[in-house]
Amino acid sequence: MTELLYMTDCYKKEFDAKVVNVEEIDGRYFVELDKTAFYPKGGGQPNDRGKLISKDKEYAVINVIKKDGRVLHEVEGVPHLKIGDQVRGEIDWDRRYYFMRCHTAAHILSAVIHKETGAFITGNNISEDKVRIDFNLEEFDREKFKHYEDEVNRIIKEGHEVRLSLMPREEAFKIPDLVKLKKMLPESIKIIRVVTIDGVDVQACAGTHVKNTSEIKGIEIVKVENKGKNNRRAYFKVKQ
Ligand SMILES: [Zn+2]
Numbered sequence: 001m002t003e004l005l006y007m008t009d010c011y012k013k014e015f016d017a018k019v020v021n022v023e024e025i026d027g028r029y030f031v032e033l034d035k036t037a038f039y040p041k042g043g044g045q046p047n048d049r050g051k052l053i054s055k056d057k058e059y060a061v062i063n064v065i066k067k068d069g070r071v072l073h074e075v076e077g078v079p080h081l082k083i084g085d086q087v088r089g090e091i092d093w094d095r096r097y098y099f100m101r102c103h104t105a106a107h108i109l110s111a112v113i114h115k116e117t118g119a120f121i122t123g124n125n126i127s128e129d130k131v132r133i134d135f136n137l138e139e140f141d142r143e144k145f146k147h148y149e150d151e152v153n154r155i156i157k158e159g160h161e162v163r164l165s166l167m168p169r170e171e172a173f174k175i176p177d178l179v180k181l182k183k184m185l186p187e188s189i190k191i192i193r194v195v196t197i198d199g200v201d202v203q204a205c206a207g208t209h210v211k212n213t214s215e216i217k218g219i220e221i222v223k224v225e226n227k228g229k230n231n232r233r234a235y236f237k238v239k240q
Pocket of ligand 1: 103107195203205206
């Protein structure tokens with residue numbers, strides 16, 4: 001199991017780690033470390049990019065994936081690294097910080113839509129230029145999305161603190177907002193990462209988030225789609 005540094009500190013941009021394994025799969029090279037601050041693709045959030053630096057060489061990290069609890073860093077070219085080598089990891093911070101702002105904004109928009117309509121979010125996807133969220137909503141009123149956008153921007157401006165806590169499964173499910181997840185999260189997950197946006201939202205989530213909603217600056221809902229029975233989709237952008 002790779003130790004995931006972003007679970008407790010989403011602002012870690014650089015770290016030192018030890019090479020645990022180097023794997024070649026179809027001519028692509030994957031480096032496994034004992035710990036990492038690189039976020040592997042998952043939960044609708046894209047992977048980080050950046051570099052791994054050893055004594056005399058630098059390797060571009062072009063993809064990061066999770067496999068059986070291990071995080072694998074795909075590097076460009078053939079890595080001259082062996083088990084036990086020390087490396088320094090550096091994350092492409094502009095890319096990651098943008099995803100942190102998008103991801104936290106998605107929590108706020110989900111909370112606003114849920115509060116106003118009772119709808120639940122069924123999927124989300126962050127990309128390099130916009131964020132998509134899907135939710136189950138029977139009544140569909142495009143006019144209301146301007147109001148949701150205003151509500152999200154009000155919360156962003158108010159500067160709510162965003163807190164992360166790791167807690168045992170049983171303790172997490174005592175939180176009323178998380179009870180609904182009990183059946184969805186496999187028993188094998190013993191420790192749950194709870195993300196609280198003070199006064200706004202509580203979620204179990206392993207993604208990366210900003211510390212204060214004011215960092216998001218603002219959002220704009222750019223498109224709303226009707227995807228058939230009960231299935232709605234909205235796209236938004238975060239302000240530059
Ligand atoms: Zn999250």
